[in-house]
Amino acid sequence: MKIASWNINGVKARIETVLTWLNEEKPDIACFQEIKSVDETFPREPFEALGYHLETHGQKGFNGVAILSRLPFEEVNRRLPGDESDEQARYIEGVFATKSGPLRIGCLYLPNGNPVDSEKYPYKLRWMERLEAHARKQLEREEAFLLVGDYNVIPEARDAKKPESWVNDALFLPQTREAWHRLLNLGFTEAIRATNDADETYTFWDYQAGAWPKNNGIRIDHLLLSAQASDRMLATGIDRHVRGWDKPSDHVPVWVQLRD
DNA sequence: ATGTCTAGTGAGACTAGA
Numbered sequence: 001m002k003i004a005s006w007n008i009n010g011v012k013a014r015i016e017t018v019l020t021w022l023n024e025e026k027p028d029i030a031c032f033q034e035i036k037s038v039d040e041t042f043p044r045e046p047f048e049a050l051g052y053h054l055e056t057h058g059q060k061g062f063n064g065v066a067i068l069s070r071l072p073f074e075e076v077n078r079r080l081p082g083d084e085s086d087e088q089a090r091y092i093e094g095v096f097a098t099k100s101g102p103l104r105i106g107c108l109y110l111p112n113g114n115p116v117d118s119e120k121y122p123y124k125l126r127w128m129e130r131l132e133a134h135a136r137k138q139l140e141r142e143e144a145f146l147l148v149g150d151y152n153v154i155p156e157a158r159d160a161k162k163p164e165s166w167v168n169d170a171l172f173l174p175q176t177r178e179a180w181h182r183l184l185n186l187g188f189t190e191a192i193r194a195t196n197d198a199d200e201t202y203t204f205w206d207y208q209a210g211a212w213p214k215n216n217g218i219r220i221d222h223l224l225l226s227a228q229a230s231d232r233m234l235a236t237g238i239d240r241h242v243r244g245w246d247k248p249s250d251h252v253p254v255w256v257q258l259r260d
Numbered sequence: 261a262t263g264t265c266t267a268g269t270g271a272g273a274c275t276a277g278a
Contacts, residue, residue: 009278010266036267059269062277079270103270122265159263207264250278251267 001028001098001258003105004239005221005252007204008147010036011043011066014025017247019034019046027240027255028070029096031107031151035064042066049174054177059089065107065149071096080108090127099260100232104138108149113170124152128179135224140209145257149186152220153180155190158199159219169220173222189230191223196236205243205253212243221254232259 005025009015011032022030035042039056047054047068057078059066063228067073075095080086090109095102108131113124131147154172157163166172184190192201202217213219226232239246239253 013266033268114278209261209263211264 001260002255003027003029003031003146003148003223003258004106004151004251004255005031005223006252007033007109007150007203007221007249009034009249012037014247014249015043015046015247017245018241019050019153020245021242021253022047022052022068025253025255027068029094029105030253031069031105031148032066033064033070033107033109034062035066035093036062046112053100055092055094057089057176063089063109063110064091065092067092067094067105067107067126069094069096073253074102080127080130081134081145083126086089096143101228102143103229104133104143104145106138106145106147107148107149108151110149110151110153110156112152113176116170116173117167124170125179126256128176128183131178132183132186135183136190139186139226142228143226144229144232146229146256147224148254150220151180151222153177153222154218155180155193155222159201161200161202161214161216161218166218166256168205171218184224187227188224189227189233189234190221191225191230191236192238192254194230194236195233198254201238202240202252203238207250221251223254223256225247225256229258234259
């Protein structure tokens, strides 16, 4: 089965692009970030018409996450635990029954964190601590567990065309990458890098300054797999061509195929 | 070439967030 993640940058502005991609790539499960819609006005019908079950966790104006699945949801959890005062819609988790046992997928939109001298950077780091605590707890289940989404983390210099321009950015600061490595070191496999060692492997190109035609990209969308999930990994991919379509998101889909 | 896009507000020559 194919599990994809994509920051779509607004579901209403992207509906035709997203439907075209779903018809082309036919993921079994698709995790979307930045839906920029409240749950009540999310355009459910075109996705349900393609046979998807759909669970959303949105808010007004920005952020927001959603999971589409051909399999029915056995369980849905909204919000990342650890801070009841956090109002930002950045995490939704679904559980599905598969032939090989339960499959648990967390869909996350990790805070950007810029500017770093504002309250936004400490919020990002606290959010990463909460994600690590949640991941540690869920890994104890010893299930196939995936944490996928827009991490807003550039793991290494080779994950940016121009790493020098990111050295003081919240996506690449040492504290950000340390938190990323603490998460990975709980025992996750980073699916893209485990299967693709190529340079210039990116998932985001800014709308500004001709970033796409210059291939001035960064790799910030990631698929983290528990041991039980990575044992079933067959293939991964980045749907880079989608960035060249009309009305593109600034991110492209990333996906992993698991043995059923 | 710091060259864009989306949603919200309320009607902008706007703002926030990314």
